[in-house]
Amino acid sequence: xxWIIAFPELVLTLCGLVILTVGVVQKKSTxxxxxxxxxxxAAFAITGFLVTVSPDGSxxxxxxxxDGFARFMKVLSLIGGALATIMTLSYxxxxxxxxxxxPVLILFSxxxxxLMASSDNMMTLFVGLELSSLAIYILCAFDRDSVVSSESGxxxxxxxxxxxGLLLYGISLTYGYGGTMEYGAIRTVLIQSGGASLGLxxxxxxxxxxxxxxxxxxxFHMWTPDVYQGAPTPVTAYLAxxxxxxxxxxxxxxxxxxxxxxxxxxxxxxxxxxxxSMVFGSLAAIPQTNxxxxxxxxxxxxxxxxxxxxxxxxxxxxxxxxxxxxxYLFMNVGVxxxxxxxRRKGHETTDIADLSGLGRTxxxxxxxxAIFMFxxxxxxxxxxxxxxxxxxxxxxxxxxxxxxxxxAITSAIGAYYYLxxxxxxYFDASAPAFDTRSPSxxxxxxxMGIVTALFVLVLGPVTSAAQAAASALIG
Amino acid sequence: MxxxxxxxxFHTMLGHVVLVALETLAxxxxxxxxxxxxxxxxxxxxxxxxxxxxxxxxGPFGVLQAFADAIKMLTKETVIxxxxxxxxxxxxxxxxxxxxxxxxAVIPTGNGIAVADINVGVLYLLAISSLGVYGILIAGWxxxxxYAFLGGLRSAAQMVSYEVSIGLIIVxxxxxxxxxNLNDIVLAQRHVWFCLPxxxxxxxxxxxxxxxxxxxxxxxPEGESELVAGFFVEYSALAFGLFFLGEYAxxxxxxxxxxxxxxxxxxxxxxxxxxxxxxxxxxLIVKILFxxxxxxxxxxxxxxxxxxxxxxxxxxxxxxxxxxxxxxxAGFLMATGLLPHQGVS
Amino acid sequence: xxxxxxxxxxxxxxxxxxxxxAGAMLGGSLLAGHQKPYAEKTSAYECxxxxxxxxxxxxxxxxxxxxxxxxxxxxxxxFLFPWAVSLSHxxxxxxxxxxxxxxxxxxxxxxxxxxxxxxxx
Numbered sequence: 001x002x003w004i005i006a007f008p009e010l011v012l013t014l015c016g017l018v019i020l021t022v023g024v025v026q027k028k029s030t031x032x033x034x035x036x037x038x039x040x041x042a043a044f045a046i047t048g049f050l051v052t053v054s055p056d057g058s059x060x061x062x063x064x065x066x067d068g069f070a071r072f073m074k075v076l077s078l079i080g081g082a083l084a085t086i087m088t089l090s091y092x093x094x095x096x097x098x099x100x101x102x103p104v105l106i107l108f109s110x111x112x113x114x115l116m117a118s119s120d121n122m123m124t125l126f127v128g129l130e131l132s133s134l135a136i137y138i139l140c141a142f143d144r145d146s147v148v149s150s151e152s153g154x155x156x157x158x159x160x161x162x163x164x165g166l167l168l169y170g171i172s173l174t175y176g177y178g179g180t181m182e183y184g185a186i187r188t189v190l191i192q193s194g195g196a197s198l199g200l201x202x203x204x205x206x207x208x209x210x211x212x213x214x215x216x217x218x219x220f221h222m223w224t225p226d227v228y229q230g231a232p233t234p235v236t237a238y239l240a241x242x243x244x245x246x247x248x249x250x251x252x253x254x255x256x257x258x259x260x261x262x263x264x265x266x267x268x269x270x271x272x273x274x275x276x277s278m279v280f281g282s283l284a285a286i287p288q289t290n291x292x293x294x295x296x297x298x299x300x301x302x303x304x305x306x307x308x309x310x311x312x313x314x315x316x317x318x319x320x321x322x323x324x325x326x327x328y329l330f331m332n333v334g335v336x337x338x339x340x341x342x343r344r345k346g347h348e349t350t351d352i353a354d355l356s357g358l359g360r361t362x363x364x365x366x367x368x369x370a371i372f373m374f375x376x377x378x379x380x381x382x383x384x385x386x387x388x389x390x391x392x393x394x395x396x397x398x399x400x401x402x403x404x405x406x407x408a409i410t411s412a413i414g415a416y417y418y419l420x421x422x423x424x425x426y427f428d429a430s431a432p433a434f435d436t437r438s439p440s441x442x443x444x445x446x447x448m449g450i451v452t453a454l455f456v457l458v459l460g461p462v463t464s465a466a467q468a469a470a471s472a473l474i475g
Numbered sequence: 476m477x478x479x480x481x482x483x484x485f486h487t488m489l490g491h492v493v494l495v496a497l498e499t500l501a502x503x504x505x506x507x508x509x510x511x512x513x514x515x516x517x518x519x520x521x522x523x524x525x526x527x528x529x530x531x532x533x534g535p536f537g538v539l540q541a542f543a544d545a546i547k548m549l550t551k552e553t554v555i556x557x558x559x560x561x562x563x564x565x566x567x568x569x570x571x572x573x574x575x576x577x578x579x580a581v582i583p584t585g586n587g588i589a590v591a592d593i594n595v596g597v598l599y600l601l602a603i604s605s606l607g608v609y610g611i612l613i614a615g616w617x618x619x620x621x622y623a624f625l626g627g628l629r630s631a632a633q634m635v636s637y638e639v640s641i642g643l644i645i646v647x648x649x650x651x652x653x654x655x656n657l658n659d660i661v662l663a664q665r666h667v668w669f670c671l672p673x674x675x676x677x678x679x680x681x682x683x684x685x686x687x688x689x690x691x692x693x694x695x696p697e698g699e700s701e702l703v704a705g706f707f708v709e710y711s712a713l714a715f716g717l718f719f720l721g722e723y724a725x726x727x728x729x730x731x732x733x734x735x736x737x738x739x740x741x742x743x744x745x746x747x748x749x750x751x752x753x754x755x756x757x758x759l760i761v762k763i764l765f766x767x768x769x770x771x772x773x774x775x776x777x778x779x780x781x782x783x784x785x786x787x788x789x790x791x792x793x794x795x796x797x798x799x800x801x802x803x804x805a806g807f808l809m810a811t812g813l814l815p816h817q818g819v820s
Numbered sequence: 821x822x823x824x825x826x827x828x829x830x831x832x833x834x835x836x837x838x839x840x841x842a843g844a845m846l847g848g849s850l851l852a853g854h855q856k857p858y859a860e861k862t863s864a865y866e867c868x869x870x871x872x873x874x875x876x877x878x879x880x881x882x883x884x885x886x887x888x889x890x891x892x893x894x895x896x897x898x899f900l901f902p903w904a905v906s907l908s909h910x911x912x913x914x915x916x917x918x919x920x921x922x923x924x925x926x927x928x929x930x931x932x933x934x935x936x937x938x939x940x941x
Contacts, residue, residue: 017927024934495833503837552853557862558874569842576838580831591830598901599831620864621875628883635890642897649904708865713849717842783940786886790938794893794929801900802922805907809915814908 002059008050015043023100033098040103044082065120068472073117073249080241081110087234090438109135113246122181152230167210173203186258218276228296237336277304312398320390322466327383334448357430368449383455511541551712563617568717571610575724585755596657618709626705636789637686643797653815661740670737684729691774730766
């Protein structure tokens with residue numbers, strides 16, 4: 001039993017349990033929120049280190065695998081989790097004061113995402129996805145005294161259970177028609193039988209539908225705007241980062257691995273989802289007045305771009321997707337750190353109009369937000385440009401010219417609403433200034449701004465790591 | 476004649492059914508008589524403990540009291556409250572009473588002698604006794620009366636709370652047995668009854684059994700001083716009688732489980748001459764009667780618990796204790812290599 | 821396999837007979853008793869008052885909490901049953917795995933305890 005390959009997950013789980021216990025045994029008078037958040041960040045750091053040094057291998061009766069791809073995705077998830085936890089340090093609910101369950105739930109959800117990245121069996125896929133989702137349902141409704149937060153949690157929970165149902169149905173169809181739940185064995189079965197039966201194809205469609213829901217890709221996106229808007233801002237930042245990356249890990253792994261032989265069949269499906277997401281994301285974002293809703297539609301569009309790399313179904317495409325996700329993670333956290341800083345007299349304001357004149361009242365924050373917006377639309381030399389460049393060139397290489405053209409057009413449409421925010425910040429009449437930013441938010445937006453603006457400096461290492469990850473997958 | 480009969484009973488399908496039916500009646504008839512007389516025994520024992528006489532009018536020493544009660548209940552009017560759900564209202568006592576009887580199908584009365592000697596007897600018992608909570612919840616809800624509703628809820632919460640520790644205690648026993656078959660559990664106690672090495676669990680199980688059957692000192696759901704009889708406040712005639720009998724049948728069942736799990740079931744105390752002459756079923760009955768006497772004894776002795784004390788005892792005392800004991804047992808058996816190697820085929 | 825199913829057959833017969841007895845008792849009582857209902861008799865008992873509203877209304881959320889806790893711990897027990905009878909086969913690794921599982925549940929238990937989910941006042 002090669003149990004050591006799951007050592008990072010075991011360590012993180014243990015840390016989570018310890019932090020939970022430490023938090024709950026405190027006396028009523030002391031609020032362990034800050035301490036627990038710091039401990040959680042430390043746990044993420046330790047686990048990140050353990051992940052980078054963890055050995056390759058497969059264990060636990062072929063349900064768990066560790067390879068270059070899993071490590072890459074796990075490190076991204078952990079970074080996403082850690083950044084969101086840093087953001088929670090400044091979080092105050094409607095009733096004031098954070099509760100220590102917030103970082104602990106982020107930690108447990110991140111364990112789920114790590115499990116997803118390492119899944120080698122439909123069982124691990126489902127358990128990981130549920131572990132990550134269940135924690136997020138609670139996180140979305142974390143601000144118990146706020147109606148929108150409860151609404152967000154409930155909506156996500158109900159629609160998420162529906163998606164889990166679809167996913168389970170897909171898994172059972174795959175198991176029924178393929179005779180196994182192990183990725184490697186499914187691949188062998190498919191190669192030997194020289195194609196998939198109708199039942200198995202149906203299973204794949206359900207699997208993609210279930211996973212596309214978690215990605216918030218069209219046509220399974222309907223939960224996204226309400227959930228993004230209602231959930232506490234650090235939770236939204238987390239929700240848009242680690243879980244989506246892990247879902248991408250799943251979808252890449254099962255499409256490239258067990259269903260790799262069926263690429264011509266599922267390629268069209270992924271292409272359609274990608275096109276719909278890009279078009280819907282960019283068009284629906286235009287009339288938005290709430291910045292969190294805007295970011296929700298923006299994330300729908302971004303998932304479309306990232307899926308473009310998968311639609312190409314080449315190692316280059318997967319590398320492109322991985323780099324795209326990396327850049328998206330950083331600029332996304334940066335934007336949400338900016339949104340979290342939008343507070344007047346202790347109350348959160350999330351209208352785009354509230355940003356008016358930010359260039360004069362708070363030039364630092366405005367500059368960072370402008371960098372993120374330019375990156376989101378893919379302006380060189382920011383991070384977003386390189387991500388887009390790589391998926392576009394992969395699509396070009398695979399001959400998906402239609403997809404490429406639509407991607408280019410929707411990017412141009414996207415430019416409109418991203419630049420509108422820049423315009424509001426710099427050219428509209430000033431609104432009252434925001435409260436002073438807390439150090440953690442200032443740190444996050446500045447550091448993410450630097451990473452986004454100067455991504456070209458780390459482009460080499462990131463690309464080669466993504467290349468190694470992609471070749472571990474397709475090899 | 477005898478050959479034909481035995482051929483019919485042992486070699487034809489219908490004969491098999493008849494045989495099983497006869498076995499069933501051989502268990503149920505004594506059980507129902509026992510239940511009827513348990514109500515009388517309870518009144519007599521409590522009376523003796525309180526220096527009273529108890530029922531003494533019907534027949535010598537009141538032995539016909541049980542029948543008098545039965546006839547009275549049978550001929551009373553079954554009042555169905557106007558707001559009640561008629562079907563569920565009548566279904567609840569029916570369910571409670573049926574379940575209390577059905578559980579007896581697997582109780583072994585001698586070596587390998589049980590109506591159904593199934594491989595997962597303990598699970599069956601646990602499942603059937605868990606279902607008992609439905610009868611009470613349905614009764615509480617169907618009556619559409621506030622007292623009944625509250626009583627039903629309280630009773631359900633109480634029963635499920637103690638069921639967790641009952642489950643953990645049973646797991647402790649199973650660790651030492653290595654089989655889910657009730658006969659194997661009894662046979663594993665050939666050398667020493669489990670009530671000695673697992674004495675704390677024996678006590679815990681007995682107390683949990685009191686709570687599980689809603690008996691004093693845990694008879695909160697009925698709490699006549701506050702809930703005027705709880706979930707069966709609206710019942711009358713034999714619908715009430717079925718609840719009453721079901722509760723007493725459950726006491727029998729819990730005593731039976733205690734005897735099998737901890738008191739060696741049908742085994743004599745020591746396997747030497749004068750004890751082994753007495754047949755197994757007698758030993759089992761003696762043990763069950765001893766447990767039932769303890770049930771009544773406790774009722775006559777202890778005052779009723781408060782509801783918060785009851786829940787605290789269940790969740791904060793019994794659950795950690797039984798869990799710790801279970802882990803300790805497993806660890807001890809692992810460390811000493813005493814784990815049984817039967818079962819799991 | 822057939823033997824296992826056959827060993828459950830008596831349970832079925834037992835169940836039918838038990839249900840029959842219960843049904844006969846209930847039905848017999850309905851037939852034997854003299855039924856004469858009227859409005860006052862069939863109204864719900866409320867210490868002599870008129871019942872002022874429907875009894876099926878909201879109740880304390882604690883009952884729900886107890887039900888949820890019960891499900892968690894009963895599932896734990898359900899996992900323990902097969903483990904307990906096969907402990908000699910699964911060996912030390914099986915023992916330690918279950919210990920890990922129980923440890924995790926114990927942390928959950930401590931959390932509930934400290935959060936006051938087990939208090940009833």
